[in-house]
Amino acid sequence: MAFTRATGKHRRPTRMSRTTANVAGVATLTTTGVIGTLASPALAVDEPSALEDTGLTKTISIGDAVADEIDTQAAVQQIAADEAAALKLVEAETKQRLAEQKRRAEAEAAKEREAEERAAREAERKRLTTYVSPVAGGHVSTSYGAGGSIWSSGTHTGIDFHAGTGTPIQSVGYGTVVEAGWGGAYGYNVVIKMHDGTYTQYAHLSSVAVTAGQSVTAGQQIGLAGATGNVTGAHLHFEARASAEYGSDLDPVAYLRAHGVSL
Template identity: 65%
Template sequence: MGKHRRPSRAARVSANVAGIATLTAAGVVAGVAAPAFAASDDSRGPEDTGLTQAVVISDVMADNVGAQAETQRSAADEAAARLQAEETAQKKASDAKERHAEAERKIKEEREAKERAARDEERKRLGTYVSPIDGSYVSTSYKASSGLWSSGSHTGIDLHAETGTSVHAVAAGTIVEAGWGGAYGNNVVIKHNDGTYTQYGHLSSIDVSVGQTVTPGQQIGLSGATGNVTGPHLHFEARTAATYGSDIDPIAYMSAHGVSL
């Protein structure tokens, strides 16, 4: 009876590898089995077992799975970080847009408020009445009787003024007469925004022309002694029309507009 020869080490390793091949992923067996097949019958060392090979391959597989999991976690973290960064950027952009819109709204409101204030101030200014001559006084009253006037009575008031004194428009309006007015000498008639008129007579010079608009306090000429006079002064009338004979009390007229003469 012959003796059975013990299988060589290479044969055993090959058998072990073949037995566990179904437990590994592609490429793992090749990495473990390659050095095993390189062994020869003549090499001797600790005897290899299937269990040893399985443990080695299991460790490699665990490392691969762990690496894959770590990669997936890193990718998920990066995606979450990108999403958070995008949301933060969108929030900042939205906040900046809202701040810009609010700033524009405030600028618009401030501009509109200034425009309203300017319009109100202009309306107030144009509605203001002032004295035709600064620091003067009435030297001849309204309706005073005298043969100096063709009507027999004074149709306005005389305000004391030396020749060359500045004469002002008492309110805003439009010049309807500017030139020689007979007994009134050089005179100016202004139609005001409320439909009333004022007249300025005996001027030494005239600074405005027909059709021109004037503002309260604007100089329209200089006082003098032209026309039917006995000396320099300003003849001031208030009228309901531009023509002679439509006169009203100038003291009461100016008083109604807050000016005392």
């Protein structure tokens, strides 16, 4: 039995066309149950209405929808991933900025502490090394080493400053009071152990303003000038000693000048 073919140019059916034809043929057989009519449905596959009735078109449409949904999900996931990466970058930058701010704050605080410590050390240095005259604006009336029977040793073991009764007397530097009160021939007197281990004495006072064990600084008032003890008139007798023992006296003028005090 010969098969009829429409006239005109023909191509070998593509795989899709063959598959479509097969599906259409099977559908026809299922519907009619007549095998002898196979040729007619085969020719009918070229008509658009036949394709729309097949399950293949529906399958392709569903496949496109699924693909679009997958693409949408992929796009959403990519957006979420990009947002997460951006957030992570912002967090990292924020953390780095905060760390830098903390480092700068700590560095600034360290500089401030260093400046405060340096100022404190300088203040302490000045406190320990600053010296003044025992009588502000006073002048020496009797020099160190002067001879005379008025002194038990035969020579003057200190220097005398001209100072009327009631003139403020001040510590020449930083130290600790080791004696404050009556001192026999010295009258009322104050003895201070200086921070460098030397001693200074302030004698013939009319009154004493400090007590033993008290710390004093340069320029701090320790009493008032007077004429107590073995004296001929009001003045301040000032001595400098290498130790607490009598006889270890130093030249008071040289001692004060060595500490920056000009008389």
